[in-house]
């Protein structure tokens with residue numbers, strides 16, 4: 001405990017408007033070797049919204065060395081006129097309206113937390129969301145204080161020829177001693193979390209975009225000189241995003257210039273700073289030789305996401321951090337819709353749902369469960385979660401479905417117009433939906449406040465031409481929320497006959513309907529000539545866990561005939577989960593599953609050329625974590641044996657079919673379109689099955705090793721190259737070690753490719769990978785201060801390799817907690833995020849749970865506020 005109060009809790013119920021507003025902020029940042037001097041000149045006034053008229057001005061500031069404070073031209077004396085109270089600067093008797101000028105000294109070179117102003121590969125950059133601006137200067141660091149920023153940067157001209165900030169460039173020039181300056185002015189008032197600054201020597205890709213109203217916007221993408229050839233895809237994605245937002249949401253860009261800077265050291269994916277987005281290199285650089293197809297898709301969606309924030313987040317921002325999903329859920333929804341329009345809608349939907357179910361559902365069912373609009377937090381950094389982002393997007397999606405496309409667009413228009421330039425709440429968003437549609441969404445709003453994944457249990461019976469469905473909803477208790485209320489749940493459904501044709505559900509012959517559940521239990525009836533197969537939750541119409549006792553015939557019908565992409569995929573997943581459960585719990589063998597699964601899989605393969613990407617999704621077995629989450633207590637080694645055993649058995653039984661796919665889909669030269677990406681994806685699935693069978697000794701490895709060797713010798717692109725390497729390495733096929741070494745040598749200078757190289761090794765299944773991971777941590781190319789590298793080894797081991805992380809001797813846990821301790825001293829945000837990998841603690845079988853629990857408890861004393869919050873939740877749950 002520090003100061004007896006290590007981790008103060010911030011509560012939504014304590015929200016008060018700010019005491020003072022800052023209309024204008026003039027920043028002067030003087031970058032010197034080893035330090036920077038920041039002069040902040042703030043125009044302040046009391047906030048008329050505070051009728052208690054507080055006179056005490058409180059400014060946030062962390063790790064700042066304060067040099068002077070001047071109020072309306074008069075230097076203030078410490079003690080009498082102002083005081084430093086922990087991390088805050090307090091001026092007890094501030095006038096009604098005044099200017100305040102502070103000078104602070106900071107040390108960006110020493111900033112390994114990557115919050116505030118820091119250095120990355122020789123450049124200076126910033127990250128201010130959520131509370132990083134207070135590490136640059138004293139300021140009311142909260143999103144409901146919106147200010148007009150003018151920023152001047154000074155630096156050495158030859159080392160930092162490029163000086164950037166938000167808004168438009170207004171002045172620049174040379175200074176004494178080989179230095180220079182640039183001034184940027186952002187006309188749009190913004191919260192300080194959207195502030196950004198960059199100084200460096202970077203290459204630039206330039207283009208322009210002409211907006212719907214005919215304004216020309218300069219587009220500039222910056223990266224290290226060696227990466228200039230990797231910016232085309234991001235530029236193309238940006239231009240498509242700008243056009244799409246005009247067309248679909250009527251949102252036009254508002255400044256004369258839009259810039260993106262690629263940075264190697266970054267805690268998250270990217271950041272939407274006004275007019276100056278800063279991106280993790282992994283989310284902006286793309287080239288077929290170095291980037292997989294999944295990487296290309298990620299760049300497209302993250303570029304879109306950050307660009308869309310210009311309206312959903314920047315022009316209309318959040319009142320407080322409890323409202324984070326107001327901007328994040330809405331913007332994820334927007335980027336998902338964009339990706340759906342740019343690619344195959346059905347495939348994108350399944351990818352998004354797969355991600356939600358396999359990652360957000362576990363969060364919602366574990367110790368970190370929290371509402372999309374949390375009621376309290378210790379460190380807001382810990383709430384940039386899949387719940388806020390992905391479940392938040394589903395809540396917006398449900399509203400778009402409830403309103404229909406036209407009303408939803410009218411409602412978002414109203415939202416942007418009414419709240420432009422303001423900091424608002426999730427309630428304000430829903431109020432626009434209600435006003436336009438006339439719907440009463442008061443019950444719907446429980447989705448924002450109630451944590452946990454609702455379980456929707458469906459039962460049915462059929463008699464005398466009538467089909468009766470009973471739907472019951474129940475949301476299990478979550479930490480701090482023992483009792484839950486019924487939610488408003490839209491359930492889209494169809495009924496299929498024995499041939500898989502959809503039955504008419506009403507007199508107009510409609511074959512799909514949406515039931516809006518409001519009660520804990522509701523029953524509905526439909527006329528039907530015979531007992532139908534229900535196609536439930538079509539399009540994944542609500543983020544619930546569906547329980548219905550499908551029999552195998554019904555699942556086969558859905559998989560073969562359903563027109564809904566989600567329901568087809570869900571049917572395949574249910575067949576796989578059932579087979580795996582028979583192995584894990586029922587003591588059956590993988591070989592025993594083959595006869596039941598073969599016909600289904602053969603049928604998917606037979607139709608694969610209709611949509612190879614969808615076939616790839618249908619042919620992919622559930623991840624080990626997803627299987628493990630269905631078995632209590634969790635025995636990770638048993639789960640691993642079942643999944644890998646089933647994969648190998650399917651590889652062997654269908655070897656001819658996999659070979660036909662692998663050969664038939666082999667490309668002679670690279671194509672970058674969606675169809676080619678779909679083909680590569682399906683080919684990788686086929687190779688994965690063959691490699692599993694070869695690795696298990698169930699088929700002769702020789703022809704596969706030769707095939708993969710050919711691919712590695714002359715790959716058409718990184719998807720192919722990395723796929724071949726993974727197949728060899730994960731299944732320990734002959735020659736895998738030499739292939740790894742050759743790859744590592746070939747790509748030693750490409751950091752993002754080396755992250756993949758580290759990641760492949762950290763995900764080799766089996767307990768002995770822990771020793772390999774230890775060796776990777778000692779590899780000369782491993783850097784503790786580089787979050788992408790840390791994630792490549794530690795996060796992948798912990799989150800994507802359960803049979804290694806949960807090594808029976810506890811070695812995985814020891815590596816994990818040692819790494820957390822080390823990282824906590826370097827970058828507490830990254831440490832806390834990684835610590836979530838222990839969230840399954842209470843589900844583990846007792847032997848493992850005791851070992852992991854002990855390791856975590858040892859870590860607790862002295863942990864940072866970020867890490868402590870996560871550890872406490874996991875240990876106390």
Ligand code: 0A1
Pocket residue numbers: 127129130267268269270271272305306328381384829
């Ligand atoms: N607003 C960004 C996410 C982000 C959040 C925090 C960061 O640093 C701690 C960085 C980025 C987004 O949604 O893309």
Ligand code: ZN
Pocket residue numbers: 305309327328331
């Ligand atoms: Zn975002």
